[in-house]
Amino acid sequence: MKATIRDVAKLAGVSISTVSRVMNSPQSVIESKRRKVLEAVEQLSYQPNSFARGLIYRKSFTLGLLIPDIENMYYAGIIRGMQEACNKLGYSLMICNTDRDSARLLSYIDTFHEKQVDGIVFASDRMSPEYYDKLSAYRIPVVMLSSHSDEFEIPSIEVDDEAAAYDAVKYLIGLGHQKIAMMGFNDVNSVSGPPRLKGYLRALSDGGIDASSLLGRVKHAAHYFEHAYEAAHELFMEYPDTTAVFCVADEFAMGTISYLKDQGVSVPEQVSVIGFDNIRMAGIYIPKLTTIAQPTFELGYRSAEKLHELITTGQTEIMREKLLHKLIIRESAGTVS
């Protein structure tokens, strides 16, 4: 049986209150007794029962993380960063993968409530009223990660998607490209979608390119390689003179490159492709991806810190926080031929 505070008290020859004190404010107990207690603790491998503490403190010292797709490498960095911050702050982490299924997400919120997580970081999904209502009813502090909400007052942390897309496309233009296509998310609920499209368009205009003539080259795909492959097919069937494509995810860039390769067109010699996220695989792919890096580790880390701030103070200093992206130049984009 797990040792309880009574076992320790008995073994140390003190009352349970004394044991409790050495666990929580050691200096309030006289040296001699404290030593005896500590010895007993050691001997019995005693750890306070977290259920009992939870009952009293009404806190679980656990944070919840909701991600849409664990197979997406983007979240690996997020998770590492968040776990690191949790370790530092004394929280445990409970990760739930929703597979972009809203029923599942809702049910995980129930679980989080039942397990009394102290707060939730809600990653990359759109905050629907349905989610929001539940979260509010349960009064669970939330911060949004790589996402934000225009409808609701929720602290968020993300990259500046518009600016990032702008930089990517500007880079392409600087390389001499004009017929620049884009591959965005085929997801009405995408929150990063619209700003990235906006950044693409603005870069085009700023570069003296008639954006409206390129609109047909904006294709969409559903998160995965295969869909990007097909979207690339569609794109190049319709617009074979495209010389560069801006992809809003590294996996889209891979799908596009793979399609091109199958068609015998070489990247970057004939067509340039730029990705987004800088997942670990981006530096491994052939050719290595030129891409916009997101600071995933920091994003995860900061989200936990921010949530902690929200939990402890009831508010956050900065409501909508932005972290810096960065253009990583590798091999998949080159000057126009």
Added chain:
Amino acid sequence: MKATIRDVAKLAGVSISTVSRVMNSPQSVIESKRRKVLEAVEQLSYQPNSFARGLIYRKSFTLGLLIPDIENMYYAGIIRGMQEACNKLGYSLMICNTDRDSARLLSYIDTFHEKQVDGIVFASDRMSPEYYDKLSAYRIPVVMLSSHSDEFEIPSIEVDDEAAAYDAVKYLIGLGHQKIAMMGFNDVNSVSGPPRLKGYLRALSDGGIDASSLLGRVKHAAHYFEHAYEAAHELFMEYPDTTAVFCVADEFAMGTISYLKDQGVSVPEQVSVIGFDNIRMAGIYIPKLTTIAQPTFELGYRSAEKLHELITTGQTEIMREKLLHKLIIRESAGTVS
């Protein structure tokens, strides 16, 4: 404030025991009262406090998962499978990423104990006496995943590494290769390492190849692409006549292919490369990887089921369970030129 059982009881005009009953054995409460209670539950978004229940049941209905590296895509499938099983069985899941750091792992075991997880699946690492002692002292049920222990009596579930390696190398031999190298894990604690080497060696012998003459071609790398890239460099500097390499991880295969590509040698025309795991990226890489697939989802799923069995019955039917691997033929391996 979160609603308690008393709030519900008051609102429904019954005693708290009645509320407790409708939560736990509804049919033991008369229809009319049950309805009233259910309504109150609904209205107050009542969920029983899991701390209070935990205190009574001495169970958290939470399972812990220890993985060495969340950046390794291999674990994405594992996690999905395990979470799926957890949902089915009524458990929550707490995932901890050790980054292959033993101090961290030890500390996560403490956390798991403190949070009173009902059991732990311990993935891919060697079970050191240090870990084992702690786990035993805490009396936490454990099953090992993609790993096993020869020293300790711990249920495990994994693929047959020896047979899988054998099949991979046999396939290469069938393609006409003779000078077959291997790239294994550079990790003294690797548990899948030795059996895979054994499978490689046995396939060679069975194929009429003098295995001992090939021993110098067995190189090692440390889990990541970059290290495999370097190991490939070493390999081909020493043995330029190598025509095929069996890699014990898809990422090693990618590193090898990348190195080869940088040297201007084409895969599979000049050199064949075969991977292991069949991570999602294997089908996306250029060329697409021929590899040994591990049923990661099932592995994760079964590990949770097995752990559940261990928790509830105190034992498992099969101590060491093996799941089937499968050769996936794609593009990275071809006939010898």
Added chain:
DNA sequence: CTGAAAGCGCTAACAT
């Protein structure tokens, strides 16, 4: 500085 006792929210006897 230390011990006794109340009570966190719930379940499970035990009565009725």
Added chain:
DNA sequence: ATGTTAGCGCTTTCAG
């Protein structure tokens, strides 16, 4: 079928 009550293990007044 339902209410009353005694804890589960711990923290925290409150006395002393």
